[in-house]
Amino acid sequence: MTDIQIEMKKVSKAFGKKVVLKDLDLTINRGESVVIIGGSGTGKSVTLKCILGLLHPDKGEIKFNGKNIGMLFQGAALFDSLTVWENVSFAVLQQKGMTRERAKKIAIEKLAEVGLKPEVADVYPADLSGGMKKRVGLARAIAIQPDTLFFDEPTTGLDPIMSDVINDLIVRCVKKLGATALTITHDMTSARKIADKIAMLYEGKIIWMGTVKELDKTDNPYVRQFVAGSSQGPIRMSVKADEA
Amino acid sequence: MEPLLNFLSSLGRMTLNFLRATGDGAEFTAKVVVACIRRPFYHKEFVRQMIEIGFYSLPVVALTTFFSGMVIALQTYTGFSQLSAEGAVALVVLVAVTRELAPVMAALMVAGRIGAAMAAEIGTMRVTEQIDALSTLNTNPYQYLIAPRVLAGIVMMPVLVLIGDILGVCGGYLVGVYKLDFNATTYLINTWNYLKPMDIISGLTKAAVFGFIIALLGCYNGFHSKGGAQGVGQATTNAVVSASILVLIFNYLLTEAFFNV
Known part of the structure; x- marks a missing residue:
């Protein structure tokens, strides 16, 4: 059995005239937690959606050797019409012979794993705060014991303390499941905490990849500028809407 | 020469857009039909949509058809009394209501109420990534979201029209x-x-077809909405307008089909 969980070879994707991914190569080994960093509009979400099969690349090859996946969306993407426990157990309820009572029990267990009390189970997502929604989204992602987890900007819109809580939960859940994880973010604090390896995406390509320690020592000017959060350097931010 | 080239360029672009939209619509319809006949079938969603379409649309459909029947009796009397054919009022009311007014008025009302609601709900799900979330949870959005709505439309519209x-x-x-x-x-x-019997059958057949059209276009526009609130608003408008137009076109085609029956 191969140790490679996700492999992207020469993947390209364009929307009209705008080329988002350009011959992108990325390999993620089994059990590894990789974080893709990069500025807004560099193609991080498109990369993730291509792996998930939500978008089809124009060129290239994507191999996914996992069995089942869990995904935490940027806005949590909870189903408004379902209660919290129904959201968490959504995939569990699809399994043959699963009763609603058993599914609710599993949901409450998963909610406990992300630090939420059983009382939250019967509440609707509209009544939750941003941080609680993220936790419920995480509980839903881990409910079916996935071997691969995806996180799309997991700390966006959260205060620093709640961001740290979510980062801790992500690390704990990934370790407990022994899962492979792919996270996209531009939050460097989050990236340092979650990642075994960090990859930098720029102009549709992975321009650098290494460990957190290597990140601090790299000479790559793009990475150094991004990590420093400086406007001075080779990365020029687009200001026109059509270039974003 | 340049104005001619610009005109031809615009014409070509419009033709391509039309063909692309037609192709997308046909592909979407085919996927929905397959989703309707394949397992799993989401009973709970189906029942929820039947209540939404049938029960909650009943007051507006009841009022519309009731007053339309009253109006047609008055207008028929006004015209037919000049020919001393007042006795035909009952016949005209019956034929007009069962064959035309009830199916068309109900369809236009339901298109405004349900078509818009479907487009807004599914459109919001699209822009908040809930539809993507369904896919990552091993659930086919066509089977979970679209098929129950379309089937409920096909089943409940004839009930409303009856x-x-x-x-x-x-x-x-x-x-x-x-x-x-x-x-x-x-x-x-x-x-x-x-x-x-054919008066009733033709009206109910129209109702089932209109139910399919309204639900399909509501879902299609919502499913393909882009951007944020503006995109959802646009999808809602498109759903109502396109469903209303198609209902009227198909009303003629079905009337033609039932004309000599």
């Missing part, structure tokens, strides 16, 4: 008896004698 038929004829009866002084018993006997 109720509309009864209320429309009742409206005509009330005007005939209490406003135009027809004999109540004679009016009812005439209505019963003129009633042909």
Whole structure:
């Protein structure tokens, strides 16, 4: 059995005239937690959606050797019409012979794993705060014991303390499941905490990849500028809407 | 030369956009049909949509068809009394309501209420990534979201139209008896004698087709909405407008099909 969980070879994707991914190569080994960093509009979400099969690349090859996946969306993407426990157990309820009572029990267990009390189970997502929604989204992602987890900007819109809580939960859940994880973010604090390896995406390509320690020592000017959060350097931010 | 090239360029772009939209629509319809006949079938969603379409649309459909029946009785009397053919009012009310007014009025009302609601709900799900979330949870969005709505539309529209038929004829009866002084018993006997199964069948067939069109276009526009609130708003408008137009076009085609039957 191969140790490679996700492999992207020469993947390209364009929307009209705008080329988002350009011959992108990325390999993620089994059990590894990789974080893709990069500025807004560099193609991080498109990369993730291509792996998930939500978008089809124009060129290239994507191999996914996992069995089942869990995904935490940027806005949590909870189903408004379902209660919290129904959201968490959504995939569990699809399994043959699963009763609603058993599914609710599993949901409450998963909610406990992300630090939420059983009382939250019967509440609707509209009544939750941003941080609680993220936790419920995480509980839903881990409910079916996935071997691969995806996180799309997991700390966006959260205060620093709640961001740290979510980062801790992500690390704990990934370790407990022994899962492979792919996270996209531009939050460097989050990236340092979650990642075994960090990859930098720029102009549709992975321009650098290494460990957190290597990140601090790299000479790559793009990475150094991004990590420093400086406007001075080779990365020029687009200001026109059509270039974003 | 340049204006001609610009004109040809615009024409080409419009043709391509039309062909692309037609192709997308055909692909979407095919996926929905497959989703309707394949397992799993989401019963809970189906029942929820039947209640939404059937029960909650009943007041508006009832009022519309009831008053349409009353109006058609008055207008028919106005015209037919000039030909001394007042006795045909019951027949005209019956045929007009069962074959045309009830299915078309109900469809236009449901397109405004349900088509818009479907586009807004699914559109919001699209822009908040809930539809992507469904895919990552091993659930086919066509089977979970679209098929129950389309099937509920096909099942519930004929039920609404049948109720509309009864209320429309009742409206005509009330005007005939209490406003135009027809004999109540004679009016009812005439209505019963003129009633042909095909009048009802053709109306219910139209209703089922209209139900399919309204739900399909509501879902299609919502499913393909882009951007934020503006995109959802645009999808809602498109759903109502396109469903209303297609209902009227298919009404003619189905009337033509049932014309000599």
